[in-house]
Amino acid sequence: MNYQKIYNQIIERGKIRKLDCYKEKHHIIPKCMGGNNDKNNLVELTTKEHFICHKLLTEIYPSETGLRYATFMMATMKTFMGRDYTVGAREYQRIKESLIVSDVTKEKIRKFNTGRKNGPHSVETIDKIKKSNLEYWLTHKNPMLGIPRSEEIIQKIIKTRTGKKQGAHTLEHRQNISNALQGITRSEETKQRMRDGVKKRKKVTCPHCGKLGDITIMPRWHFDNCKFKSKD
Numbered sequence: 001m002n003y004q005k006i007y008n009q010i011i012e013r014g015k016i017r018k019l020d021c022y023k024e025k026h027h028i029i030p031k032c033m034g035g036n037n038d039k040n041n042l043v044e045l046t047t048k049e050h051f052i053c054h055k056l057l058t059e060i061y062p063s064e065t066g067l068r069y070a071t072f073m074m075a076t077m078k079t080f081m082g083r084d085y086t087v088g089a090r091e092y093q094r095i096k097e098s099l100i101v102s103d104v105t106k107e108k109i110r111k112f113n114t115g116r117k118n119g120p121h122s123v124e125t126i127d128k129i130k131k132s133n134l135e136y137w138l139t140h141k142n143p144m145l146g147i148p149r150s151e152e153i154i155q156k157i158i159k160t161r162t163g164k165k166q167g168a169h170t171l172e173h174r175q176n177i178s179n180a181l182q183g184i185t186r187s188e189e190t191k192q193r194m195r196d197g198v199k200k201r202k203k204v205t206c207p208h209c210g211k212l213g214d215i216t217i218m219p220r221w222h223f224d225n226c227k228f229k230s231k232d
Contacts, residue, residue, distance in 0.1 A: 003059040010053055014043040024050045030057060032066030051075070058098065068098050134158075 011028055023044045029035030045053065054071040061067055075087040075095050087095075186194075202215040206222035208229045219225065 003056045007053060007056040007060065010045070010049055010056075011043055014045050014049065019044055019046065022047065026050050026053055030064075030067060030070070032070070033061070033064060055095075068095075071095055 011026075014026075024047060025042050026045045026049075027035045027037075028041050028043055035041050051071075051074050054067065054074055057067045058064075058071050072095050075092060198214075203212055204215045204218050205212050206218060206226055208226040209222065211218075211222060213222070
């Protein structure tokens with residue numbers, strides 16, 4: 001497979017279009033390989049394209065540890081911004097095993113996970129982070145719909161963020177949550193309605209691989225996302 005050709009196609013397509021959905025900036029020449037933040041070295045990609053590009057780069061430059069490290073972080077880190085892909089267990093294993101966990105890499109992971117170079121955040125820094133996060137949530141537009149948050153939503157966010165105690169849930173709170181979840185049971189009638197609903201779902205066939213499946217699940221792995229699409 002020509003990984004470089006596929007990579008170039010994604011980059012060229014990203015240069016000539018305008019995305020209205022959530023997007024991420026990608027360094028065409030990776031920073032770990034001498035790339036910079038100049039405009040001609042940046043391209044806007046969807047979250048899935050961004051992840052795929054990093055996977056392709058690890059295949060194009062297999063000896064570059066920095067690229068494997070970047071791909072691993074993209075596959076594992078959580079974000080509220082709008083990422084719409086999920087890395088499966090096999091893909092995670094492949095990425096993890098390809099990462100050479102040297103002393104240098106361990107130090108990079110430690111710094112990334114802790115968020116600082118030496119020691120924990122100070123109380124002043126924590127307050128700044130909280131304020132910055134709150135300002136973002138109050139001003140940022142909905143990444144999926146591209147519309148400002150309503151006054152009602154803003155008030156709910158303020159109430160939620162100011163009403164919580166600092167730190168994790170108390171043991172009593174966690175026990176209450178656990179008890180509430182354990183107390184939720186479905187009747188046989190409800191279970192039967194759920195089973196009947198699944199049976200009634202429309203079945204569709206992927207035009208690229210011919211697989212037949214549930215219309216609510218198939219688009220995730222087939223149709224435009226089918227791995228055989230490029231081979232047609």
